[in-house]
Amino acid sequence: MLVDDKKTRTGHYISFVLLLGAAALALLPLYWMVVTALQQPTLTVTFPPEWFPSNPTFLNFSRFLERPHVFRWTTNSLLISLAVTGVQVFTCAMAGYAFAKKQFPGGNFIFYLYIASMMIPGQVTLVPLFLIMSRLNFLDSYWGLILPGIAGPFGVFLMKQFLATLPTELIEAAIIDGCGEWQTFVRVILPLAKPGLAVLGIFTFMGQWNEFLWPLIVTNSSSMRTLPVGLALLQEELPMQYGLLMAGATFAAIPMIVIFLMFQKYFLKGITVGALKG
Amino acid sequence: MVALRQLGKRVFKARWAYFFILPNLIFYAVFFLLPVAWSMVLSFLDYQWWGIEFVGFANYSKVFADPIFWKAVVNTAYYTLGVVPLWLGKALIISALIFPFRKPLQTFFKAAFYLPHVTSAVILSMIWLWIYNPPFGLLNYVLGFFGVDPVAWLGNTLTAMPSLILMQVVMGGGSSIVLISAAMNGIPTYLYEAAELDGARPFQVFMRVTLPLLKPTLLYLVVTGTINSFQVFTNIYLMTRGGPQFSTTTIVYMIYDTAFKQFQFGPASAMAMVLFVLTAIFALVQFRWLGQEVEY
Known part of the structure; x- marks a missing residue:
């Protein structure tokens, strides 16, 4: 729509100001987190609060990083997120390729099973998974943290949606050129699927990095906690140390915010492609 | 019998498709479908560390x-x-x-x-x-x-x-x-x-x-x-x-x-x-x- 007369232009200014206000309100809590984290450790519980830290310092961050196991929580989170993402992206690309481009007995049935199970609340699996992990002696271990994360049906759906858009002639051409099935997948499909793989990878990583309930249940020693669980325990232990807590929250939030700012377009694309319609 | 053999042929012809879905399907079956099914079963059991007992709808009546x-x-x-x-x-x-x-x-x-x-x-x-x-x-x-x-x-x-x-x-x-x-x-x-x-x-x-x-x-x-x-x-x-x-x-x-x-x-x-x-x-x-x- 073109801005052609005075009335529409005024309307534009008004909506611009409204949008800025709403965006500021939505981002204010994150800003407040950073401001609190940058305060002097003693200042945070003094009144009145400061909108801009008059004397910013990283003291809260160094106090947070010096706490026991913080480094371990961070490496745990990183390791688990990377492992789950790697396996998910690869197995989902394989399965999505078969569902998108191959006809096989039972294929539709299995795919509808995946779709239908996206509606099942994950919490239904908590107790049985806990019992399985306990039987396998995987409680409080990396296996227990990683394995359930690999099983989500969402990735298969997302990859199928992406790969269905690739022209089938490409696969036929590859086969005529003498590529085997596996070669076709690795040499032709995977390179073309890169944007889709990136979207799935980013969303899987984000989901794992932020996951809370399962790591809370499956771990119980302080050294096996992930960053979100560790932060929640810290909140319990030192509920009034807001400077320290906000420094920890900022520390855990920054990797995802950086990834988001770097790969924005994949995030926005993933939301639209991932939406299941009818 | 003929139909079964034909199905077998079709499955064999599509063996690569099964190969491609298999890794994901295994994880999905073991860590998602099985737990969902087990959760249904568990809701009818009294599950204690010393033993498991079928209790019918007792859990449901207790919850309700x-x-x-x-x-x-x-x-x-x-x-x-x-x-x-x-x-x-x-x-x-x-x-x-x-x-x-x-x-x-x-x-x-x-x-x-x-x-x-x-x-x-x-x-x-x-x-x-x-x-x-x-x-x-x-x-x-x-x-x-x-x-x-x-x-x-x-x-x-x-x-x-x-x-x-x-x-x-x-x-x-x-x-x-x-x-x-x-x-x-x-x-x-x-x-x-x-x-x-x-x-x-x-x-x-x-x-x-x-x-x-x-x-x-x-x-x-x-x-x-x-x-x-x-x-x-x-x-x-x-x-x-x-x-x-x-x-x-x-x-x-x-x-x-x-x-x-x-x-x-x-x-x-x-x-x-x-x-x-x-x-x-x-x-x-x-x-x-x-x-x-x-x-x-």
Whole structure:
């Protein structure tokens, strides 16, 4: 729509100001987190609060990083997120390729099973998974943290949606050129699927990095906690140390915010492609 | 016999397809389908470390006789009815405001509203605990200028749940905005031009043209938003622990508490089945509604 007369232009200014206000309100809590984290450790519980830290310092961050196991929580989170993402992206690309481009007995049935199970609340699996992990002696271990994360049906759906858009002639051409099935997948499909793989990878990583309930249940020693669980325990232990807590929250939030700012377009694309319609 | 052999042939011909789905299918079967099935079985068992016993519907009758479970169901409904309409209304208004602007500005606002979504619910809960803090928090400080006395937002039964809802509405809506904007951009411009030629005012265009065409997207968002709100846990765990006086105990919080604090796996599984059935009802409603696609 073109801005052609005075009335529409005024309307534009008004909506611009409204949008800025709403965006500021939505981002204010994150800003407040950073401001609190940058305060002097003693200042945070003094009144009145400061909108801009008059004397910013990283003291809260160094106090947070010096706490026991913080480094371990961070490496745990990183390791688990990377492992789950790697396996998910690869197995989902394989399965999505078969569902998108191959006809096989039972294929539709299995795919509808995946779709239908996206509606099942994950919490239904908590107790049985806990019992399985306990039987396998995987409680409080990396296996227990990683394995359930690999099983989500969402990735298969997302990859199928992406790969269905690739022209089938490409696969036929590859086969005529003498590529085997596996070669076709690795040499032709995977390179073309890169944007889709990136979207799935980013969303899987984000989901794992932020996951809370399962790591809370499956771990119980302080050294096996992930960053979100560790932060929640810290909140319990030192509920009034807001400077320290906000420094920890900022520390855990920054990797995802950086990834988001770097790969924005994949995030926005993933939301639209991932939406299941009818 | 012939049919069986033919099926065998077709399966053999498609062996690569099975090879491609197999790795994912194994993980999915062992760590998702099997647990779901086992959860159903568990809801009929008395599961103790010294032995397992079939108890029929005893877990269900125990759960349904528990007034706190009904309170959790009501609280979950309260939370959902609070969050979903406000959050969707916010997303709709913001998408409509964003729409007339140029692409880069649209992207800027979409990114700004989506940003809180990339941080975990743990972090957002920690921030809001600080904002809601009765003596020193930001909210009471700001309200103090208007002469409002400090309120223990999370500490009394009247304001605890609305405070949890408010937090979700202020921070949420980012992905809905992206989806609604995408749907709005998909509406053909000639429809707007025709409406303008007919002398429709912008508000009329929005109500009569845009809104009806957004129906599938909005219904999708209502259903997924409802299902997500049914599953709220992290905020409750960090901010209120279901209190005060069970005023913020939701179904999932109660499943967690029953299974992993009291180790009553049977009743916890029965509760999980109730959650499953409630979610399934909403999912089916979605499929019924969205079955009728809108045509341009």
